[in-house]
Structures are given as structure tokens and as C-alpha cells.
Amino acid sequence: MHELSIATDLINTALETAKQNNAREVISITVEIGELALINPEQLQFMYQVLTEENLLKGSELIIINVPAVAECQCGYKGPVPDKTTCACPNCGLTMRAVEGRDICLKTMEIEV
Incomplete structure (x- = not known):
């Protein structure tokens, strides 16, 4: 459960x-x-709620935006990853390189000063 560390x-x-x-x-x-x-x-939301009970983030909303996986292949294909387990290119079958959809990023915060 790496959601706790995240x-x-x-x-x-x-x-x-x-x-x-x-x-x-x-x-x-x-x-x-x-x-x-x-x-x-869902696990990340739960962990967030539990871990923010005693600090400045208590009651704040965690908004999660899902970023789809995009990969590219040496054959020229760039697009969605149909098979997430192998990242095989739908055009040629070679293993593609992920170019989007791998990261976890805190994008914005709404605060009151």
C-alpha cells in the first residue's frame, strides 16, 4: 500500500x-x-482524510485528476497504451516508452491567508 507514503x-x-x-x-x-x-x-483519499485530521489541512478537499497513459514507439506510434502490462505497441508489437501518465504531481493549492 504505497498510497500511505504518497x-x-x-x-x-x-x-x-x-x-x-x-x-x-x-x-x-x-x-x-x-x-x-x-x-x-479511493485509498489515497482515505489516507489523506486520516492524515490531515490534526493539521492545517483538516477539512480540505483532495482533488484528484487522472492523467491517461501515453506512450511512443520507434515505429512512430504515439498514443494511448492499450496493454498496460507490457506496453506493447498496437502497430508493431515492440515495447513502447511511456511519455505521459507516470507521474504524481501536486498541481495547485487553494489557501486562505
């Missing part, structure tokens, strides 16, 4: 950012999660 990292980053901006309250944080990051959004 939630912890997101919360620590959000708390540090809130502190740097003299926030009195955090309304929401928006996170982009790539399809290939293999994160369960």
Missing part, C-alpha cells in the same frame, strides 16, 4: 507550501496522478 509526501509538501505562504487555512489541493503510477484514488 499521501504523506503530498501532505508534507502541502504543509510546507502553506507555511511558506502564511496560510491560515487550506481549502483544497489538486493532484494529478498518472494512470501508470498505479495509485488507488
Whole structure:
């Protein structure tokens, strides 16, 4: 369950950012999660709620935006990844390289100062 460590990292980053901006309250944080990051959004939401009960993020909303996987192949194909287990190119069968949808990124925070 790496959602716990992901939630912890997101919360620590959000708390540090809130502190740097003299926030009195955090309304929401928006996170982009790539399809290939293999994160369960429901588990992440649960961990976020539990871990923010005793800090400045209490009551804030965690907004999750799913980023679809996009890969490219040496044959010229660039697009969705039909088989996430092998990343095989639908045109030629070679293994593609993921170019989008792998990352987890804290995109925005809505705060009150």
C-alpha cells in the first residue's frame, strides 16, 4: 500500500507550501496522478482524510485528476497504451516508452491567508 507514503509526501509538501505562504487555512489541493503510477484514488483519499485530521489541512478537499497513459514507439506510434502490462505497441508489437501518465504531481493549492 504505497498510497500511505504518497499521501504523506503530498501532505508534507502541502504543509510546507502553506507555511511558506502564511496560510491560515487550506481549502483544497489538486493532484494529478498518472494512470501508470498505479495509485488507488479511493485509498489515497482515505489516507489523506486520516492524515490531515490534526493539521492545517483538516477539512480540505483532495482533488484528484487522472492523467491517461501515453506512450511512443520507434515505429512512430504515439498514443494511448492499450496493454498496460507490457506496453506493447498496437502497430508493431515492440515495447513502447511511456511519455505521459507516470507521474504524481501536486498541481495547485487553494489557501486562505
